[in-house]
Amino acid sequence: MQLLLPEARALDAQDLLHLYDPGEAPGVRAGFVLSTDGAIAQDGSSRPLQSAADEAVFHALRAVSDAVLVGAGTARTEDYGPVRPRPDGQAWRAQRALPEQPPLVLVSRSLDLDPAARCFTGPSVVVTCAAARGGDRFPDVLVAGEDEVDLPEAVRQLRERGLTRLLCEGGPQLLTAMLQAGLVDELCLTHTPRLLGPAPGLLTVPLTRELELQHLVDGGDGVLLARYRIS
Numbered sequence: 001m002q003l004l005l006p007e008a009r010a011l012d013a014q015d016l017l018h019l020y021d022p023g024e025a026p027g028v029r030a031g032f033v034l035s036t037d038g039a040i041a042q043d044g045s046s047r048p049l050q051s052a053a054d055e056a057v058f059h060a061l062r063a064v065s066d067a068v069l070v071g072a073g074t075a076r077t078e079d080y081g082p083v084r085p086r087p088d089g090q091a092w093r094a095q096r097a098l099p100e101q102p103p104l105v106l107v108s109r110s111l112d113l114d115p116a117a118r119c120f121t122g123p124s125v126v127v128t129c130a131a132a133r134g135g136d137r138f139p140d141v142l143v144a145g146e147d148e149v150d151l152p153e154a155v156r157q158l159r160e161r162g163l164t165r166l167l168c169e170g171g172p173q174l175l176t177a178m179l180q181a182g183l184v185d186e187l188c189l190t191h192t193p194r195l196l197g198p199a200p201g202l203l204t205v206p207l208t209r210e211l212e213l214q215h216l217v218d219g220g221d222g223v224l225l226a227r228y229r230i231s
């Protein structure tokens, strides 16, 4: 892989961890892979859009985060498992006395989640609201809001637990709500060189935000990985 901007240089797995290191400041970044025409899924899954470069950055983003936030829809359709950093990410976390695995934080209004699902075989937190029924089926439940999930309150409570550098892996419904609440600081996008035609995109409602390019990586085979700051 090759960093193209802000300066040109070759990158190895270790460099990727440094490049995506969010530092000490609390914040939320979102990571997505999308086609050139903006599709985030092909036949209902993001897997066909992924590549070796996307996977490398996906794992680096996870390794440098305190927790990984995901909407229940994505956890259900993508059969999410626990977050397991690769060996270089594990070493990175050990050097910084971070827990071996960042917890998976699942956001759900309905709690239509199977406690026996793979995502609950590692550290996990379920974020829901007071009106939801069945929270006692999950090992760790964070209640934020009465009838709907209050995302700013959820982020506040996660920060209180020391989970300050959050990675949001979508999906579009959760990303849109997080953006509407002004909670997202950064977008890390993998641009896969493919046209797909009408398909779900990043956002579920019209919404305008200006993005400032922080860096651009050439992942090979036409894959471009960009990190944007949201102003």
Ligand SMILES: NC(=O)c1ccc[n+]([C@@H]2O[C@H](COP(=O)([O-])OP(=O)(O)OC[C@H]3O[C@@H](n4cnc5c(N)ncnc54)[C@H](OP(=O)(O)O)[C@@H]3O)[C@@H](O)[C@H]2O)c1
Residues within 6 Å of the ligand: 031, 032, 033, 034, 039, 040, 041, 044, 045, 046, 049, 070, 071, 072, 073, 074, 075, 077, 078, 107, 108, 109, 110, 111, 112, 113, 148, 149, 151, 169, 170, 171, 172, 173, 174, 175, 177
């Ligand atoms: N290309 C990529 O990088 C990428 C990344 C992620 C997902 N995807 C794709 O996106 C598709 C899924 O899209 P989606 O929009 O349905 O995903 P999603 O946002 O993960 O899931 C929607 C569900 O998550 C919960 N949720 C989201 N926002 C919430 C909020 N503000 N408050 C309470 N609950 C909230 C709700 O769960 P309950 O129904 O349980 O209440 C809601 O029904 C899949 O095809 C997946 O492959 C692609």
